[in-house]
Amino acid sequence: MSSRGSLIRLENISKSFGKVLANRDVTLEIMEGKILALLGENGAGKSTLMSILAGQMLPDTGTIYLGEKPVQFSTTEKAISAGIGMVYQHFKLVDAMTVAENVFLGQKGGFWLKKKKMSQMVEQLADQYGMKVDPGARISDLSMGEKQQVEILKLLHRKSTVLIFDEPTAVLTPNEAENLFATMKIMVKKGKGIVFISHKLEEVMTVADNIAILRRGEIVDRVAASDVSSTAELAERMVGREVLLQVDKEPVEPRQIVLRLKNLSGPGLKKINLELRQGEILAIVGVAGNGQKPLVEAICGLSKPPSDTVTILGMEWRKFFRKAEWDNALSYIPEDRQGLATCQGLDLLDNFLLTTRGGFTKGPWLRKEVAREKASYLIEEFDIRPPDLDIFAWQLSGGNLQKMVLAREFYRKPRLIVAEQPTQGLDIAATEDVWNLLLKAREQAGILLVTGDLNEAFVLSDRIGVMYNGKIVETFDTDNKEKLDQIPQMMAGLAVA
Amino acid sequence: MEIITIIIPLLAAAVQSGTPILYATLGEIITEKSGVLNLGVEGAMIIGALAGFIVSRYTGSPVLGFFAAGIAGSFATSIHGVVCLWFQGNQVVSGLALTILGAGLANYLGTSYVGLSAPGFSPVAVPLLSSIPVLGPIFFKHDILVYISYCIPPVMCLFFTSTRFGLGLRAAGEYPAAATAAGLNVLAYRWFGILAGGFLMGLGGAYLSLAYTHLWTTNLTGGRGWIAVALVIFAFWRPGRAVLGAYLFGSVMALQLRLQALGTQLPSSILLMLPYVLTVFVLVMSSWRKKTNEEPAALGVNVEPAD
Ligand SMILES: Nc1ncnc2c1ncn2[C@@H]1O[C@H](COP(=O)(O)OP(=O)(O)OP(=O)(O)O)[C@@H](O)[C@H]1O
Ligand SMILES: [Mg+2]
Numbered sequence: 001m002s003s004r005g006s007l008i009r010l011e012n013i014s015k016s017f018g019k020v021l022a023n024r025d026v027t028l029e030i031m032e033g034k035i036l037a038l039l040g041e042n043g044a045g046k047s048t049l050m051s052i053l054a055g056q057m058l059p060d061t062g063t064i065y066l067g068e069k070p071v072q073f074s075t076t077e078k079a080i081s082a083g084i085g086m087v088y089q090h091f092k093l094v095d096a097m098t099v100a101e102n103v104f105l106g107q108k109g110g111f112w113l114k115k116k117k118m119s120q121m122v123e124q125l126a127d128q129y130g131m132k133v134d135p136g137a138r139i140s141d142l143s144m145g146e147k148q149q150v151e152i153l154k155l156l157h158r159k160s161t162v163l164i165f166d167e168p169t170a171v172l173t174p175n176e177a178e179n180l181f182a183t184m185k186i187m188v189k190k191g192k193g194i195v196f197i198s199h200k201l202e203e204v205m206t207v208a209d210n211i212a213i214l215r216r217g218e219i220v221d222r223v224a225a226s227d228v229s230s231t232a233e234l235a236e237r238m239v240g241r242e243v244l245l246q247v248d249k250e251p252v253e254p255r256q257i258v259l260r261l262k263n264l265s266g267p268g269l270k271k272i273n274l275e276l277r278q279g280e281i282l283a284i285v286g287v288a289g290n291g292q293k294p295l296v297e298a299i300c301g302l303s304k305p306p307s308d309t310v311t312i313l314g315m316e317w318r319k320f321f322r323k324a325e326w327d328n329a330l331s332y333i334p335e336d337r338q339g340l341a342t343c344q345g346l347d348l349l350d351n352f353l354l355t356t357r358g359g360f361t362k363g364p365w366l367r368k369e370v371a372r373e374k375a376s377y378l379i380e381e382f383d384i385r386p387p388d389l390d391i392f393a394w395q396l397s398g399g400n401l402q403k404m405v406l407a408r409e410f411y412r413k414p415r416l417i418v419a420e421q422p423t424q425g426l427d428i429a430a431t432e433d434v435w436n437l438l439l440k441a442r443e444q445a446g447i448l449l450v451t452g453d454l455n456e457a458f459v460l461s462d463r464i465g466v467m468y469n470g471k472i473v474e475t476f477d478t479d480n481k482e483k484l485d486q487i488p489q490m491m492a493g494l495a496v497a
Numbered sequence: 498m499e500i501i502t503i504i505i506p507l508l509a510a511a512v513q514s515g516t517p518i519l520y521a522t523l524g525e526i527i528t529e530k531s532g533v534l535n536l537g538v539e540g541a542m543i544i545g546a547l548a549g550f551i552v553s554r555y556t557g558s559p560v561l562g563f564f565a566a567g568i569a570g571s572f573a574t575s576i577h578g579v580v581c582l583w584f585q586g587n588q589v590v591s592g593l594a595l596t597i598l599g600a601g602l603a604n605y606l607g608t609s610y611v612g613l614s615a616p617g618f619s620p621v622a623v624p625l626l627s628s629i630p631v632l633g634p635i636f637f638k639h640d641i642l643v644y645i646s647y648c649i650p651p652v653m654c655l656f657f658t659s660t661r662f663g664l665g666l667r668a669a670g671e672y673p674a675a676a677t678a679a680g681l682n683v684l685a686y687r688w689f690g691i692l693a694g695g696f697l698m699g700l701g702g703a704y705l706s707l708a709y710t711h712l713w714t715t716n717l718t719g720g721r722g723w724i725a726v727a728l729v730i731f732a733f734w735r736p737g738r739a740v741l742g743a744y745l746f747g748s749v750m751a752l753q754l755r756l757q758a759l760g761t762q763l764p765s766s767i768l769l770m771l772p773y774v775l776t777v778f779v780l781v782m783s784s785w786r787k788k789t790n791e792e793p794a795a796l797g798v799n800v801e802p803a804d
Contacts, residue, residue, distance in 0.1 A: 077680045092675040094668050095794065105668050106679025113659050154679075 005032040006067075007162050007193040008053070008084065013062035015048055017395070020386065022048040023059070024217040030162050030193040035184060037208035037225070038197045039238050041427040042399025043385065045217040046197050050164050053195075054086035055079030085155030086164040089171070089425075091147050093139045100135040103153050125156055129183050143289065145176030152183065163187065164195045169203060170425045173287050173452065181207050199427045201231035213238050239429050247435045247459060252279040254462075257314075258416040258446040259299065264309040268294040270470040276446040278415060281438070282475075283449045283457035286467035286491050292420075292450050295467070299448070300332040300418055313415060326358025331414035331445075333405060335421040337398065341405045344394040348384075349375055351393050352408050359412075374411070382407040383433070399430035406437055417447045423456060435460060454487065466490040501631075507751055508635045515747025516643050517542070517704040517718075521725035522732065522739040523649055524697030528574070529729055530657065531690025532670035532683075534797040535577050536592025538698050539722025540599020545570035545699025547603045547610075550706040550713050554615035562615065563642070563703050570699020571692045573599055578691040582684050585799045596722070603717075610713040617711035618642055640708045642700075649697070650736035657736075666690060670793035673800045683800050698722070720773065727776045731783045733791040742779070749775050 008030050015023040022045040030036055038046045052059050055073030063070045066082055073079040076086075093102050100118040119135040126133050131149045139147060148168060155163055165184075169177040184194055184207060198204055204211060205225060211234070213221040221237050228234050235243040254277035264272040268291045276282050284292060298305040299312070301321045310317040312330060320330075334340040342351045349368070352375040353360065360371040372389060379387045382403045384396075393401060402422065409417070419438065423431040438447060438460060451457050457464055458478060465475040466487055473490045476483040521538050528535045535541075548569030553562025577595050580586035618640035627637040636647075656663040668676035669686035676683050705717050724746055732738035753768045761768075 076678055092678045094671045094675050096671050101664055106681045111660055113661055
């Protein structure tokens with residue numbers, strides 16, 4: 001029976017992929033005017049459950065009730081017309097079109113597009129929900145936060161009553177996240193129901209009304225957010241054991257310089273100077289799009305810097321990449337785990353060999369059996385689930401995929417590591433693991449950590465560099481309290497007194 | 498004065514030789530905008546040319562021939578549609594096959610017509626407009642098919658930017674998943690792109706057999722379909738720039754004919770090569786300066802039919 005104010009109800013939903021049981025007997029109700037947070041470790045089945053609700057796939061068993069009526073969402077279209085809309089992590093927006101065109105794509109109406117009216121309607125709608133977007137702007141010119149607003153506008157324009165957000169803040173700056181929460185609050189005030197998935201527990205504590213926790217596909221706990229006293233308590237309920245999210249950072253004596261940038265300029269970069277020594281972590285923080293990407297690309301060999309600006313392990317960039325040793329050199333842990341770090345259509349063994357094959361060759365041949373042995377060992381050591389080398393990369397959840405990438409890269413015993421957003425989208429347990437792994441790697445390597453998560457920078461780094469508009473504004477030690485407080489101003493490009 | 502009397506007829510000839518290329522380029526643009534790469538332009542053109550010729554010859558009506566050419570063009574490209582949209586076949590291979598098929602078919606069916614003529618279109622000067630100095634004789638002393646071709650680019654622009662259907666078609670070519678998520682039938686839009694494109698390619702063929710010449714010869718299209726494929730890139734998928742490109746090629750072709758007629762020292766095969774050298778050059782140039790990428794993002798990527 002559904003209670004008053006229930007918008008939609010999932011009853012006894014189960015879904016499995018081969019041997020993996022992603023959802024088991026899940027019952028969930030989404031209430032009018034409430035934000036329901038869905039928590040769970042990587043691979044717990046949150047996204048699967050929500051894709052079922054959004055009509056992306058059908059459950060194996062179980063029923064969805066709209067009011068008292070059982071419904072079947074065999075396509076997203078059906079779910080949308082029933083008022084269920086999902087904001088995906090990968091935005092479904094046409095880059096080459098404007099905001100208004102994207103909002104109106106697929107909408108019924110006359111033969112002609114009335115551009116003025118479209119713009120007005122989009123502006124009005126955005127206004128109602130406290131958003132600011134230019135209806136005439138091309139999607140490709142927007143920031144992640146703005147793109148997300150367009151996705152939300154699309155759903156609101158379609159009169160969605162239930163909005164699902166799957167890790168919406170993973171790609172947002174703290175400021176943008178605040179705006180999103182404000183918008184969400186307005187939505188529930190207007191009677192909509194919201195499902196919110198996030199790994200950031202403070203966020204969940206501040207925005208959610210109710211919290212449901214999934215573990216291995218099952219709902220193991222439900223609480224009202226007001227009954228939870230701390231994030232630590234929430235973390236414990238979620239993982240089933242105490243999680244500290246604190247790591248011991250033991251001082252390591254910095255040794256020789258592994259990376260030196262001298263007046264590095266280029267598209268998006270202005271005269272960058274920095275030095276990184278073995279045994280230290282240098283965090284580069286800043287709002288996304290202020291030059292972090294070009295910086296990483298220039299260091300990791302994806303774009304060519306001017307000569308004599310980048311020196312890696314004592315070698316000029318060109319010389320370093322000409323020699324390109326597979327081990328004891330440079331490891332790159334890209335932000336784009338599914339695109340740059342792995343090949344989605346290859347199995348885990350082949351993915352393991354992508355960067356380590358130098359160690360498993362014999363003449364023209366790959367010694368796959370030896371590699372298999374090593375990789376199986378690593379999978380166990382890094383606790384990658386499921387522990388099976390023959391599954392494809394796309395079958396792994398985000399956290400496990402990241403651990404797999406780390407396992408591979410650390411196997412190369414790098415002396416220089418460039419890690420980009422290494423814990424984005426990871427649950428707290430996995431985050432803790434990754435942090436510990438990075439700290440351990442620090443003993444042998446210099447780590448350039450590019451992150452949007454200030455907390456991560458504080459916890460891990462020895463020094464912090466703030467990037468703004470293609471420049472490194474300032475670099476300072478992480479125990480310099482005074483400077484730490486000024487980071488937000490530096491990130492915004494405001495002169496610091 | 499002397500120079501004007503040479504240049505004006507040359508430019509008028511440029512418009513004329515550019516017109517079939519323009520039709521074909523516009524056809525390919527609409528196809529590619531929907532996300533389908535059709536390398537079979539040459540095949541669709543020659544099938545259109547032959548169909549137009551035969552229908553005009555037997556009915557005595559070039560107008561009927563003209564439409565028959567368009568329909569035959571759509572018919573030809575529908576093969577591409579079946580392969581790529583129904584069976585998810587490789588678009589490059591299917592397009593190449595269409596080119597070969599078209600050439601073979603037109604050769605086979607057309608052999609008995611070689612050297613024969615059919616009623617076609619003749620130039621009609623547009624009153625008033627044709628008496629504008631310089632522009633009049635260049636643009637307004639042609640046959641009706643040229644005038645029709647003037648109307649298509651603005652209509653296409655309007656279609657892409659200001660109609661609901663055009664918006665859907667572009668979405669199908671840019672990001673089919675987004676279009677599907679918005680409840681659009683991507684395959685239907687792609688069918689439209691393929692068939693409408695084929696229609697225009699067929700018309701381009703008809704221009705060759707019914708206006709440019711009134712004769713049937715083998716290999717009438719002579720690689721113009723390939724030039725059209727290249728021109729789409731040069732035009733950045735914009736109908737307006739396609740006009741520019743088509744007339745640029747038209748001038749080289751016209752110039753090359755003039756030079757041959759004047760009897761220069763240059764061997765004729767070198768002159769004949771000119772348009773294709775220009776094709777390569779234009780492609781290199783337009784990819785060189787490619788900072789803003791206008792190519793439909795999902796061009797050549799098949800989509801699974803929704804069940
Ligand atoms: N298409 C698929 N094919 C096979 N297995 C899948 C597929 N999608 C998900 N899985 C598996 O189902 C389980 C649940 O995955 P799901 O993506 O729902 O997790 P999640 O809770 O969203 O995790 P994360 O926090 O990492 O996003 C995982 O073990 C995953 O590997
Ligand atoms: Mg997920």
